[in-house]
Amino acid sequence: MLYSSDILALIKSRNPIEAVMGQTVALKRAGRDFKCCCPFHSEKTPSCVVRPEEQYFHCFGCGAGGDVFNFVMRRDGLTYPEAIRELASRSGIDLPDYQNGENFANAPARTDIFAANREAAKFYYETLINSPLAEKGRRYFNERGLSPVTVKKFGLGFALNQWDALSKFLLGKGHTEEVLIAAQLCRNGKNGGLYDFFRDRVMFPIIDTRGNVIGFGGRIIDTDGPKYINTPETPVFHKGKSLFAHNFARKTTADELILAEGYMDVIALHQAGFDNAVATLGTALTPDSAREIVRTREQVVIAYDADAAGQAAAEKAIKLLSAAGGRTRILKTVDAKDPDEYIKKFGADKFRQLIRNSENAVTFKLKQCENGLDLDVPAEKAEYIKRAAKVLAQIDSDIEREIYINEVAKQTLIPIDSIKHEAAKNIKKTENTRESREWNDLVTKTALNxxxxxxxxxxxxxxxxxxxxxxxxxxxxxxxxxxxxxxxxxxxxxxxxxxxxxxxxxxxxxxxxxxxxxxxxxxxxxxxxxxxxxxxxxxxxxxxxxxxxxxxxxxxxxxxxxxxxxx
Ligand SMILES: [Zn+2]
Structure with missing residues (x-):
């Protein structure tokens, strides 16, 4: 076996099959999936399905199928390893030598990296609690209102302002240089030896749903430099895929997950009793992390910052989460810049109410349509209807669409039928129900036969x-x-x-x-x-x-x- 599952997953996440196939054939939406005319046999009506969630395609006509590598391999006449290298290089991923076909056995084992990470997390935590040099770290968490219980629960820590405090400690514990470098805890210095990647920062360990420490986020407190840095990509850590606090949130009894913007928001939410909060790792939501979220809970409350940047990010998140099959609601913190501040000002009960009253994505998007328009001015009202019609056309369920058409009608005092007509113009013919029924029949029958x-x-x-x-x-x-x-x-x-x-x-x-x-x-x-x-x-x-x-x-x-x- 020449490739690790992580590197394959990374290459696949940068080359989603729907995007790669979309360059060759025209894809049409079919619920969560896409259908297309098969690129490998000649046909006029689609019998090929592309399933983004599971990242494979399958043709009910000729039986061709596979993942994105199989597709490229077939299309370009490559071998499977060649297709892997092709997509890796196209998305700027350097395949480590051992994965170019040399010697995979020499790569540090994942379990060694997990062990080093775990020991590092303990070291950062002990430093935070006990070291006289970590006073400012303690002060930071204290000022943010975190209790000692919370600090312990999340295993928060402190990386000293020293070049090799962690490296020395971990080498002393028997971890090898090779493993520490693979884990990106340390790097090779110019004059030999190792230096620590995180220095002079409060530390947030990132733990996967199996309980492994996969990486860290580090926040600078009072000195210059990037505010947050994260562990770079390692064999066990992919920033675009993992979620902060997912290890806790997956066990929640709540019906929904709360998607917050940063580590501190999430920790504050958990401390206030919301054990269903998660955040992405210093990046915007990606299709991968959206899938991770929806896999845990279909209902997602987006609780981003109240500023314009936060709201724009929320809009993108709605798209990705619904593409992953999720249903989203948007929470707006009035008179507070983020959930953390809101809870401090108004308390957990008020925040719970805010969650309950959070708007669903359609209402949120309809409100966005009003931006910059005065609905009392007829021309601007007409523009609003045009924008709103596009939002309405995107709603899959007929009943749900009907409900929102009524709302828009009520709000604008425009007859329901006119709005319906406008929305219908935006609903693509390809999505009409007859065609989708035929498609469903094809999928079911062929699969069973x-x-x-x-x-x-x-x-x-x-x-x-x-x-x-x-x-x-x-x-x-x-x-x-x-x-x-x-x-x-x-x-x-x-x-x-x-x-x-x-x-x-x-x-x-x-x-x-x-x-x-x-x-x-x-x-x-x-x-x-x-x-x-x-x-x-x-x-x-x-x-x-x-x-x-x-x-x-x-x-x-x-x-x-x-x-x-x-x-
Ligand atoms: Zn085919």
Whole structure:
């Protein structure tokens, strides 16, 4: 295996399949997905689906399918590794040497990086609490109103204004230079030796949903320099993907997540009892982080700063979150610049009310349409209707659209039908219901019919349908059945690869599997993946199919069977 799942995920996040395919074929929206005429066989009506959420395409007509690398590989006549290198270089990602095909085994293990990060977080925390030199760090958190309990809960810390306090400590604990550099905790100095990446800053450890410390944010207090810096990209840390406080927020009992702008906002919210707050890591929301959020909760309350920049960012966030399938509401803090200040001024109960009263995205966008317009002036009212019609046209549900059309009508005193007419002009013909019904039929029917083949092959496919959706169960499955129990060559190869991947990687990414398969097998595995959305195999079913496969072997290898039982 030449590539790490992290680097593949990073390249994929910079080259979303819908964007890459969109350069070659015209994509049309179909709910959360896109449809298009297949780039690999000739047709007039679309039978190819692109699923942005899972980052693959599949043609119901000819069976072609795969991830973004498979697409580029097929389109440009490349091999899979060539397609990886092509997309990496196009998006400015340097593939480390070992991932150019040399020696992956030499790269520091993720677990070593996690261990070094954890020890570093402890060191920063101990420094904050105990060091006489960390007085200003303590003062900073104290002035921001954080209790010692909160400081401990978030493991906040302080990086001393020294060149090698952390490096010396971690080397003394037995972590290697190589690991510290890979973790971006330290860097190589000009005259040899290491120096610390974070110095003279209060520290915010970033913890993933499995409890691993994956990186840090560091804020400067009173000296010059960039206000916040974050750990640069490492094998375990991707700024555009992870969320701050996701480790806590994923366990919330609240129905929604609160998306705040920065670390301090999030911490203040948690301290005030809102354990569902998260923030992105010093960058704007990305499609990846939007997906992470929506995967945790479909409902998202955006609580950005009240200033113009915050509101503009909120507008972008609405787009990304709805593209990821989320439903958004916008919270506006009146008489306070951000949620932190609001809670300090008015208390947690008022803030809870604010959440309850937060506007949904449509209302927010309709209000934005009023910007700079005086609705008492007829010409400006007409401009407002034009802008509002575009917002209305974007609403998927007919009933919901009706509700907002009524609201706009009430507000402007323009007849409902006129507004409807204006909105209808903006609704693209391609999205009409007849066409989308036909499309849905195609998707459902073909998916259910394509699971043909011998009984054994269908059992194999069912096992894979389950494992592709539940890759963490692969090892358990491997204890029941081995690749030799699979009847088809396809089954044997795929199961062997899946087992190998589950042994070597913490995170499963379907690209790890696709990288190992022939184009023919890739198409097949994507067809199975597509079917798995329909069949939703559960564990019990999957094990039953596995047992059948194992048993069907008995008559074929009677001798071996008898030998095995010493008969
Ligand atoms: Zn096709």
């Amino acid at each position: 394509s699971n043909t083949g011998s009984k054994e092959e269908r059992a194999e496919n069912a096992v894979f349908e389950f494992l592709l959706k539940n890759p963490e169960k692969t090892q358990e499955m491997a204890q029941r059945i081995c690749s030799d129990d699979f009847v088809s060559e396809f089954g044997k190869v795929v199961f062997e690869k899946l087992t190998e991947i589950s042994k070597n990687y913490v995170d499963f990414d379907i690209s790890l599997l696709l990288a190992e398969l022939s184009p023919e097998f890739s198409d097949k595995i994507i067809t199975i993946y597509e079917n798995s959305n329909m069949t939703q195999r559960n564990e019990a079913e999957a094990y039953e199919f596995a047992d059948r496969l194992k048993n069907s072997k008995i008559p074929q290898n009677e001798d071996e069977f008898l030998k095995a039982f010493n008969l």
